[in-house]
Amino acid sequence: MSPRITLATGLRVLQQIRHDPRTIALLLLVPALLLTLMKYVFESEPRVFQQIGAPLCGLFPFIVMFLVTSITMLRERTTGTLERLMTLPMSKLDLLLGYALAFGLLAAAQALVICLVGFGLLGLNAPHGVLIIVGLAVLNALLGMSLGLLVSAFANTEFQAVQFMPAFIFPQLLLCGLFVARDQMAPLLEAVSWVMPFTWAYDALARAVSPQPLSGRVAVDAAVVLAVTIGSLIFGAMTLRRRTA
Amino acid sequence: MTATPAISIRDLRVSRGGNLVLPDISVEIEKGSVTGLLGPSGCGKTTLMRSIVGVQIVAGGTVEVLGRPAGSSDLRNRVGYVTQAPSVYGDLSVGENLDYFARVVGVSPERVAETIETVGLSGFTGRLVSSLSGGQRARVSLASALLNKPDLLVLDEPTVGLDPLLRAELWKTFHELAESGTTLLVSSHVMDEAGACDHLILIRDGRLLRHTTPEALRRETGENDLGRAFLKVIESDEEAA
Numbered sequence A: 001m002s003p004r005i006t007l008a009t010g011l012r013v014l015q016q017i018r019h020d021p022r023t024i025a026l027l028l029l030v031p032a033l034l035l036t037l038m039k040y041v042f043e044s045e046p047r048v049f050q051q052i053g054a055p056l057c058g059l060f061p062f063i064v065m066f067l068v069t070s071i072t073m074l075r076e077r078t079t080g081t082l083e084r085l086m087t088l089p090m091s092k093l094d095l096l097l098g099y100a101l102a103f104g105l106l107a108a109a110q111a112l113v114i115c116l117v118g119f120g121l122l123g124l125n126a127p128h129g130v131l132i133i134v135g136l137a138v139l140n141a142l143l144g145m146s147l148g149l150l151v152s153a154f155a156n157t158e159f160q161a162v163q164f165m166p167a168f169i170f171p172q173l174l175l176c177g178l179f180v181a182r183d184q185m186a187p188l189l190e191a192v193s194w195v196m197p198f199t200w201a202y203d204a205l206a207r208a209v210s211p212q213p214l215s216g217r218v219a220v221d222a223a224v225v226l227a228v229t230i231g232s233l234i235f236g237a238m239t240l241r242r243r244t245a
Numbered sequence B: 001m002t003a004t005p006a007i008s009i010r011d012l013r014v015s016r017g018g019n020l021v022l023p024d025i026s027v028e029i030e031k032g033s034v035t036g037l038l039g040p041s042g043c044g045k046t047t048l049m050r051s052i053v054g055v056q057i058v059a060g061g062t063v064e065v066l067g068r069p070a071g072s073s074d075l076r077n078r079v080g081y082v083t084q085a086p087s088v089y090g091d092l093s094v095g096e097n098l099d100y101f102a103r104v105v106g107v108s109p110e111r112v113a114e115t116i117e118t119v120g121l122s123g124f125t126g127r128l129v130s131s132l133s134g135g136q137r138a139r140v141s142l143a144s145a146l147l148n149k150p151d152l153l154v155l156d157e158p159t160v161g162l163d164p165l166l167r168a169e170l171w172k173t174f175h176e177l178a179e180s181g182t183t184l185l186v187s188s189h190v191m192d193e194a195g196a197c198d199h200l201i202l203i204r205d206g207r208l209l210r211h212t213t214p215e216a217l218r219r220e221t222g223e224n225d226l227g228r229a230f231l232k233v234i235e236s237d238e239e240a241a
């Protein structure tokens, strides 16, 4: 591993995105627009908006980075640049950490925009400050990124990669407790929800936006998210093969 | 030859997608020369090159490169590989692509300008690669392998789609590199490029037909035109079979 190569890779990914202003605009604006839409959908029920909208500010980056990373990595595979990189003096971790660097920064920008809009303009409450939500959002984005890298190994085309989003993300979104409290689900589903990383990501956010005093559970949640991120990065590194058939 | 060869392949066997692409090939390539790898489409040139740079899963045999097993991590600084399809980032400019690869292999930024010049793309540094022509894109891909002056350069059809003038210039560059000690293995479809090689490896259906030189091939077949000479070799090979 080499910090020089990791940094160069992060910079390269950011440069690629810089050449694509439409993607930047979509990345930064779409979550904020959806949140605004939600506010008016729930106009007569501001409590529901707070309950769903506030944690969503920190969950959006997870979903977006999952998609963006799986497509970026797939492109790296299909255009042959991955094969070239694997013949160069570069460790797989350099590549993955470079991605983490670039997408982490991007996620921070996205989280800042959505939090400014949500907590500044749309009247959501952040009793413990916005910073913790931005921090959790970046952590969740890195989780989304590492899972995206992992699943991209199982996709041969961009069509397949896009399908992983409903297949992989929607069930987690439904089971995480955002829409229905987990203890009200069928017992089997509640049990399943414990092993889904999204559940822990949501739990941390739900605590961060609730008026109750912060407990150590937020740190536990964050630690689980971090552990799953590192675990899937390691798995992701194993799916990057220097030799192929 | 007493010096160790740059590439030494023994009984190499490669299957791809259930097909035995290279059944059993053995060949050695000496240092500091330009060797042409020639053969019909689908005969296994790319597969052989992938085995040499160590990205191909092989079923048997050994491939040694610069005295080390192919694909060893300490070879990654010393072996440059240009894939048949240009493998560069279309959404980066020419300069950004080369800056990135220069940082990865750890060479100074000045090398970037030099290599851009070598492949005749000065003036295109700021252009997005996706906006370039096929031949220009191939040259960006070639340039990124020239950055760190590797000991062995494996080039898969680097001159496809280029005009004769540029092709001649690149071949001059290849020979200059070889004179400075680099070993080059260059695949081609075009038999008129075979004349520019020091050595020729002719392959057909994954089998080594000849490891020869242009003069020896002409002498053997009595044909001055290397394209026809190759056809003659194939014919005599079929008669023998």
Ligand SMILES: Nc1ncnc2c1ncn2[C@@H]1O[C@H](COP(=O)(O)OP(=O)(O)OP(=O)(O)O)[C@@H](O)[C@H]1O
Residues within 6 Å of the ligand: A245, B016, B017, B018, B019, B021, B039, B040, B041, B042, B043, B044, B045, B046, B047, B048, B084, B189
């Ligand atoms: N990924 C793959 N899976 C299965 N078979 C493959 C794969 N790649 C190549 N082959 C087969 O292996 C054989 C050799 O392919 P290879 O790419 O090495 O040929 P080539 O000599 O480089 O051809 P060309 O001059 O057209 O580039 C071909 O018959 C091809 O169909």
Ligand SMILES: [Mg+2]
Residues within 6 Å of the ligand: B045, B046, B047, B084, B156
């Ligand atoms: Mg080929």
